[in-house]
Amino acid sequence: MAVGSAAGGTPPYSYHWFDNSFTSFSTNDTAFNLSAGSYYLEVTDANGCDTFSTVQVIAPQTSLSGSPQVYGVACKGDSTGMIVGDATGSWAPYKYYWIDNLGDTLRSTTYKTARDTLSNLISGVYNLHVYDAQDCFVSYAISVGEPATSLSIDSISVVETIACYGDSDGSARMFVSGGMPNYTYMWDSGETGLIAQNLSSGYRHVSLTDDWGCTVVDSIYIFENLEIQPTVSLVQTVSCYGNTDGIVTVSSTGGVGSNIFFWSTDPVGHTNNPDTVSGLAEGSYYVTTQDALGCEVVDSIYVSEPEPLAMQATALSWISCFGADDGLAYAIGQGGNMPYTFTWSSNNQVGDTINTITPGLGTVTVVDDRGCTANDTIYMYEPELLEIDIDTSLTIWPYCIGVNSASLTSVVLGGTPGYTYLWDDNSVAPQLTATASHLLAGIYTVTVTDARGCTASDTEDIDSTTNTMNVIIDSLTLMNISCFGDNDGAVNAITTGAHAPYTYQWTGPNGFYSTTSSISSLYAETYSVTVSDTNNCTVNTSINLTEPAALIFTTLSSTDATCLGACDGTVEINLTGGTAPYMGHAQDNNTGNTLMNLLSGDSLFGGVCSGDYTISLSDARGCSSELLVGGNDQQTIDATDTIDVAVNPNLCVFIFCYGDSTGGVALDFSIYDTSYSYNWYEVNDPSTSLGNTSQIMNLGAGSYVIEANYLGCIATDTMVLTEPDPIQITGVVTHLLCNGDTDGAIDANVVGGTISNTGYTYSWSNNNPATQDINNLPAGSYTLTATDSLSCESSKTFTVTQPDELEVTIIETSPFVLGISALTGGTPSYSYVWYESGNNVGTGTSYIVSSNGTYSLEVTDANGCMATSNNRVYNEPSSIVDGEEVSFRVYPNPFREEATVDFGYTVKEGTISIVDIYGKIIEQHEVANINSFVITNKDKASGIYFMKMETDSKNIFVKLIIK
Numbered sequence: 001m002a003v004g005s006a007a008g009g010t011p012p013y014s015y016h017w018f019d020n021s022f023t024s025f026s027t028n029d030t031a032f033n034l035s036a037g038s039y040y041l042e043v044t045d046a047n048g049c050d051t052f053s054t055v056q057v058i059a060p061q062t063s064l065s066g067s068p069q070v071y072g073v074a075c076k077g078d079s080t081g082m083i084v085g086d087a088t089g090s091w092a093p094y095k096y097y098w099i100d101n102l103g104d105t106l107r108s109t110t111y112k113t114a115r116d117t118l119s120n121l122i123s124g125v126y127n128l129h130v131y132d133a134q135d136c137f138v139s140y141a142i143s144v145g146e147p148a149t150s151l152s153i154d155s156i157s158v159v160e161t162i163a164c165y166g167d168s169d170g171s172a173r174m175f176v177s178g179g180m181p182n183y184t185y186m187w188d189s190g191e192t193g194l195i196a197q198n199l200s201s202g203y204r205h206v207s208l209t210d211d212w213g214c215t216v217v218d219s220i221y222i223f224e225n226l227e228i229q230p231t232v233s234l235v236q237t238v239s240c241y242g243n244t245d246g247i248v249t250v251s252s253t254g255g256v257g258s259n260i261f262f263w264s265t266d267p268v269g270h271t272n273n274p275d276t277v278s279g280l281a282e283g284s285y286y287v288t289t290q291d292a293l294g295c296e297v298v299d300s301i302y303v304s305e306p307e308p309l310a311m312q313a314t315a316l317s318w319i320s321c322f323g324a325d326d327g328l329a330y331a332i333g334q335g336g337n338m339p340y341t342f343t344w345s346s347n348n349q350v351g352d353t354i355n356t357i358t359p360g361l362g363t364v365t366v367v368d369d370r371g372c373t374a375n376d377t378i379y380m381y382e383p384e385l386l387e388i389d390i391d392t393s394l395t396i397w398p399y400c401i402g403v404n405s406a407s408l409t410s411v412v413l414g415g416t417p418g419y420t421y422l423w424d425d426n427s428v429a430p431q432l433t434a435t436a437s438h439l440l441a442g443i444y445t446v447t448v449t450d451a452r453g454c455t456a457s458d459t460e461d462i463d464s465t466t467n468t469m470n471v472i473i474d475s476l477t478l479m480n481i482s483c484f485g486d487n488d489g490a491v492n493a494i495t496t497g498a499h500a501p502y503t504y505q506w507t508g509p510n511g512f513y514s515t516t517s518s519i520s521s522l523y524a525e526t527y528s529v530t531v532s533d534t535n536n537c538t539v540n541t542s543i544n545l546t547e548p549a550a551l552i553f554t555t556l557s558s559t560d561a562t563c564l565g566a567c568d569g570t571v572e573i574n575l576t577g578g579t580a581p582y583m584g585h586a587q588d589n590n591t592g593n594t595l596m597n598l599l600s601g602d603s604l605f606g607g608v609c610s611g612d613y614t615i616s617l618s619d620a621r622g623c624s625s626e627l628l629v630g631g632n633d634q635q636t637i638d639a640t641d642t643i644d645v646a647v648n649p650n651l652c653v654f655i656f657c658y659g660d661s662t663g664g665v666a667l668d669f670s671i672y673d674t675s676y677s678y679n680w681y682e683v684n685d686p687s688t689s690l691g692n693t694s695q696i697m698n699l700g701a702g703s704y705v706i707e708a709n710y711l712g713c714i715a716t717d718t719m720v721l722t723e724p725d726p727i728q729i730t731g732v733v734t735h736l737l738c739n740g741d742t743d744g745a746i747d748a749n750v751v752g753g754t755i756s757n758t759g760y761t762y763s764w765s766n767n768n769p770a771t772q773d774i775n776n777l778p779a780g781s782y783t784l785t786a787t788d789s790l791s792c793e794s795s796k797t798f799t800v801t802q803p804d805e806l807e808v809t810i811i812e813t814s815p816f817v818l819g820i821s822a823l824t825g826g827t828p829s830y831s832y833v834w835y836e837s838g839n840n841v842g843t844g845t846s847y848i849v850s851s852n853g854t855y856s857l858e859v860t861d862a863n864g865c866m867a868t869s870n871n872r873v874y875n876e877p878s879s880i881v882d883g884e885e886v887s888f889r890v891y892p893n894p895f896r897e898e899a900t901v902d903f904g905y906t907v908k909e910g911t912i913s914i915v916d917i918y919g920k921i922i923e924q925h926e927v928a929n930i931n932s933f934v935i936t937n938k939d940k941a942s943g944i945y946f947m948k949m950e951t952d953s954k955n956i957f958v959k960l961i962i963k
Contacts, residue, residue, distance in 0.1 A: 002039055002055045004029045009045030016042040035059075064090035064138050066130040073123050073146035075214035076178070081121035081144040083128065090132040097129040122146075151179030151210050153218040155963070158941025160916065162201050162224035164295030165254070170199035170222040172206075173943055179210030195848065226254040228297040230261075230289040238282050238305035240372035241335065246280035246303035250287050257292025281305075309336030311366040313378040319359055320383075321454040322414070327357030327380040336368035343367075346380075386415030388448040390460040394435075396499060397462065405499060405535055406462050407437040408444055415450035422447045470496050471531045471539040481524045481547035483623035484577065489522030489545040498533035505530045523547075551578030551623055554631025555615050558608075560638040563713035567609035569637035574603065574628075578619035586613040586635075610639040644671050645678070645708035647719040655701055657792035658726040658752070665704050665719045666695035676708045683718060725752035727760075727786055727794035736779055736802035738865035739825060744777035744800035746784075753788030761787045778802075803827050806867040808859045818855055818872060819846040826861030833858045849874050890947075894961035898936045901947065903956070906931045910951035914960075916943075937962050 006013045017026040018040040025031070031039065036059035044050040064087070071082040087094035093111035098118045100106055106126075109116055111133065118126065123146040131137040159171040173195045176183060187196040188205045196206070201224035209215045235247035252259045260273040264286040277285075282305035290296045310333070317328035330353040333340040342352050345363040349356070359382030366374050394409035412419050412434070423431040424445045431437075436444065439462065447457040472494050479490040495502045495517070506514040508527040519527065524547035532538045553575035561569040575582065584605035586595040589612040597607050605615065615633045617625035627633050646668040653664035667678070672694065680690040683703035690696050690704070701723035708715045731748040750760050750772070761770070765783040768774045774782065779802040785795045806826035813819035823830070834842040836853040849855065857869040890901050907930055914923035914935065922940070927933065935947065942962045949956035 002031045002034060002041075002057060004031075004041045004043065004053070006043045006045075006051075009049050010047045012046060014044045016044075018042070060090045060132075062089035064088075064130065064132050064136050066128055066138050066140055068128055068140050068142050070142055070144060072144060072212060073121070074212045076147045076150040077122075078146075078214075079120050079122045081123060081146070082117060082119040083121065083126060083142055083144065084115055084117045085128050085130060086115040087130045087132075090136055091134050093133060095131040097131075099127040099129070101125045101127075147178060147180050147210070147212065147214070149178035151208065151214045151216050152177050153206070153208050153216055155942065156206065156218055156220040157943035157962070158220060158222060159195065159197075159943050160920075161941065162199075162222060163256075163293045165201075165224050165227035167224070168198050168200040170201065170204075170224070171195060171197040172199060172204065172220050172222065172941075174206060174208065174218075176208055179208075179214050180212045182211050184209045225256050225291075225293070225295070228255040228259065228289050228291055228295060229253050230259075230287065230297055230299045232287060232299050232301040234301060234303065235276070236278075238280070238303060239337075239370045240368075241305050241308040242281075243305070244279050244281045246282070246305075247276065247278040248280065248285060248301050248303060249276040250289070250299070251275065252289045252297075255289070255291030255293075255295055259289050259291050262288040262290065306337055306368075306370075306372070307335035309366065309368055309372045309374040310334050311340075311342070311364065311374050311376045313364040313376045315357075315378055315380060316353075318381040318383070319357075320452045322383055322385045324382075325356060325358050327359070327382075328355045329353070329357050329378055329380065331364045331366065331376065333366045333368070333374070336366075336372045336374070337370045339369060341367045383416050383450070383452070383454070384414030386448070386450055386454045386456045387413045388446060388456045388458045389413070390444075390446065390458050392460070395460070395462060396437075406439040406441065407435055408439060408446070408460055408462065409435040410446045410448070410458065412448050412450075412456075415448075415454050415456070416452045418451045420449045422449075471529070471541050473541065473543045477518075478543070479520075480545050481522070482621045484547055484550040486547070487521050487523045489524065490518070490520040491522065491527060491543050491545070492518040493529050493531065493541070495531050495539075498537050499535050500533065503532045548579050548619075548621070548623070549577035551582075551617060551619050551625040552576050552628050553615075553617050553625050553633075554628040555633060555635050558635040558637055561608070561610045562711055563639055563643065566639065566713045567607055568712075569606075569608040569610065571605040571608060571613070571615060571635045571637075572603060573599065573605055573615065573617070575599075575617060575625070578617070578623055578625070579621050581620055583618045585616045585618065587616075588612070589614060608637050610637045612636050643673070643676060643708055643710045643713050643715045645676070645706055645715045646671060646717045647704075647706055649719065651695070652719060652721070653697065655699075655721060655723040656754070656790045658723050659700070660723070661698050661700045663699040663701070663721040663723075664695060664697040665699065665706070665721065667706060669694070673708075673710070676710045679707045679709070681705055681707070724754045724788075724790075724792070727751075727753040727788060727792060729784060729786055729794055729796035731784075731796070731798055733798050733800055735800055737827075737863035739802050739805040740778075741802065742776055742778045744779065744802075745773070745775040746777065746782060746798050746800070747773050748784055748786075748796075748798075750786045750794075753786075753792050753794070754790045756789040758789070763787070803861075803863070803865070806859060806861055806865050808857055808867050808869040810855070810857050810869045810872050812872065812874075813846065817846055817848055818857075818874075820857070820869075823859065826859070826865050826867070827863045829862055831860045833860075890958055890960065894963050895935075896937065896963045898934055899960065901933045901935060901949075901958070903931050903933075903949070907949070907951055910949055913948045913950070914940075915946045915948060935960065 004015055015027055015029050016024050017031045018024050020038050034057045036057050039055050039057060041053045042050055067086040067088060069084040073081040085096050093113045095111055096109045096116040097105060098107040101124055107118055121144050123144050126142045126144060128140045128142060129137050154175045154177055156172055156174050159173050162170045185192055185194060186207045189196055189198050191198060199222050201222050203219045203221050205217060205219045207215050207217045230250055230252040232248060232250045235249055238246045250261055261275055262273065263277050265277055280303050282303055284300050284302050286298055286300045288296050288298050311331055313329060313331040315327065315329045319325065319327045331342045343350050343365045344354050346357050357380045359380050361377055361379050364376050364378060389411050390408050391411045396407040421432055421434055423436045425431055425436055425439060441462055443459060443461045445457055445459040447455060449455050474492040474494050477492045481489045493504060504515055504517050506519050506527060506529045509525040522545055524545050526542055526544045528542035530538055530540050553573055556572040556574055559570045561567060582599045584597050584599050586605065586608055595608060597605055599605055613635050615635060648666055648668040651666035655663045678692050680696050681688060683705050699721055701721050703718055703720045705716050705718050727750065729748060729750050731746050734745040736744050762772055763770055763785040764774055768782065777800050779800050781797055781799050783795055783797045785793055787793045804825035807824050808820060809822040810818055811821040832843055832845055833840055834847040835856050835858060852874055855872045855874060858866060860866050890899055893899055907927060909928045912925045912927055912933055913921050915921055940962055945960040947958050947960055
């Protein structure tokens, strides 16, 4: 549609519309039913004036679409369905009209650009009308679906109750139907399988969710047996420390059946299982209470013992005097079990305090209330017999007649110190010390009393004989003068006898005087001493000190060195005085260096090199020499010949490859002298000659010396032969992750040797490329040989390894359970996926079969290598019979209360076993002469079981289902 309007000119106006081909199709101001394209309007006024205008009619780029999206009802009968309308194309904005299958409008919207949603729908058919801005519309009939049947947990059966209180090994299985497969499971134990195997006791909840998100919840009660509750009691503690007479007992409640006990004191394999044990030492003991199902509870008890019984005996007072037997002591006990009884070995007296202890080592025994004993010893000291003796070796006699210079000294033995003394030298004021002094000749008695009042005495007679004083010169410390004219003499006087202390008066040359016993810094001369004691008794003696004659010399002549560098010159010397042997000193007048040699025959100085020297001497005492008046101390040593030798590097042969012995060295022939003798040697082994020719070959790297010798004169030169670094090959090996792969690689690195711009050349074994690195390798050994620019070679072998081939075999480990019989090769750890006819049905090392089919196991190792097992075809039989054919049936099966097994013949003797899906025998019966047997659901949870009938001639195996 297009509308024209005019202004100006002279009304009225006339209108003419033209299409794109200028064909007139309307004379109205408004043109209808236009398609997309260009149109022209001519307007003419009353005077015939006209004008043209152009209008462009456009169409939408795309057609109108509602694009409804349907979300079905999650759970049958719910109102969780949803439809989303998402309008596009034509002209926005859009309006949405939602209508149910009865024609009632459920929802309508005003113009909007966003999508619109109709939610909370039950299953059924719904109509959607979408209008654009030009009222163009599209309609849709939309069906909202729901599952055909309700999602249901039909039943939950207990597979295994909990045998031991507190464990989490109960198991249960769900049976489900309805909803929209696939299903997901969530037990409150965190397990996500149809079967939960780690359930604790109580109500266990599980949710079932189908593929549309519908969820139902159910629960089942898992039973567990009563808790084992032991009571451990102490019957008797250990009587004495370290004994083994403790007794404990145990009783218990709970568990299943009769409980038995295992003590930590039992030896391995012990089966007595007593409730009371004895003969126990101190410590903690553990008892394990075990019920008929093997459930265990461990308890402990501590058996105490008293502290170690100990005692201490202490002397309060020692025996006063030798032989008195009046010692006093007491004893105390600790530990053990009070009260105590004390028995003393001294006279077998009883009590904790005794005052008639005899001397020596005694024993005290304590006995506690439970008969435990302990001992201690006590040493009762008896003082030794008190004795006093006047020591004649300490007696000082009167040196001069009539002088009271004598003294007596007593020595006390035994008794008890602090002693007191009493001399009978003076009745008014006797001396009271151990030594009595200022005594005249006579008889004297001393009495001593010790700290405990014990006494002893001794008597001595002294006469008037004078004690002689002696003075000697100590020869051990006497020192005569060492060198002529020195003053290092020394003398020491030793005095004995008489009455010390002594006084000394020394006299000597040049007014020398001293009052000490030792004198020093003396010249050669005579020295005299007068020694006096305190009683003015005197002794005189003297000593004469000597000195050696002066060391005087002069040089007489010299002999020259045989050649330059040979230090074999000599100097002849004439000398007198001093002390032999003598040392010659030759100081080089140019360098100041000094050569020192012992003189041969006291007159010949040898081993002198060429040069000008000043000669001096020293003797054995280190005394220096004096030059003889008018003498000569200067000498010159000449050398008549010289030698020279050198290696010519231009004639040397160098080493190309590391470790080779292809080198050679040669003399410089320009200075070669046939009168010399030559010798080659390695610098670190001069004792081993390598040859005496002008050139030597076949040498390895090292430093080589040529030595030339002429009349004992020696000259040397050194040449160093080098070699390249060794060619060293290293590399990084990429090993195979899976057996049989061919993606191994070796990244090699080569250093050393001698290389040019072209580098090394490479050669690999096994016909591999002549490159530094090689790839796409199977397992095996590969040897690389690298050659440098001088054709030196080095080789190294690399090994590419692979794991053993991954292989797995599965078997039926128990009825309806598949497991692994062998898994070898590959790289741990492994992951497992079970397949039934190519469909993934489970993971783990075992799989419980729920339907007939062909099963296999795919194993993947840590490197991603995979292996598939053998196929295992599972056809669940109604029964398996070994032997002759029989008529055999179970009815009803499944059953709730009981089922009858009809064998079809009379079983004379056999064994019936009821086994759960894990292969555990939960019930067993010995039967005879029967043709049928009734199975009940007593003590069995709902689920799948197997009955096995074993006879001498056949075995019958059938699956049972308890609802």
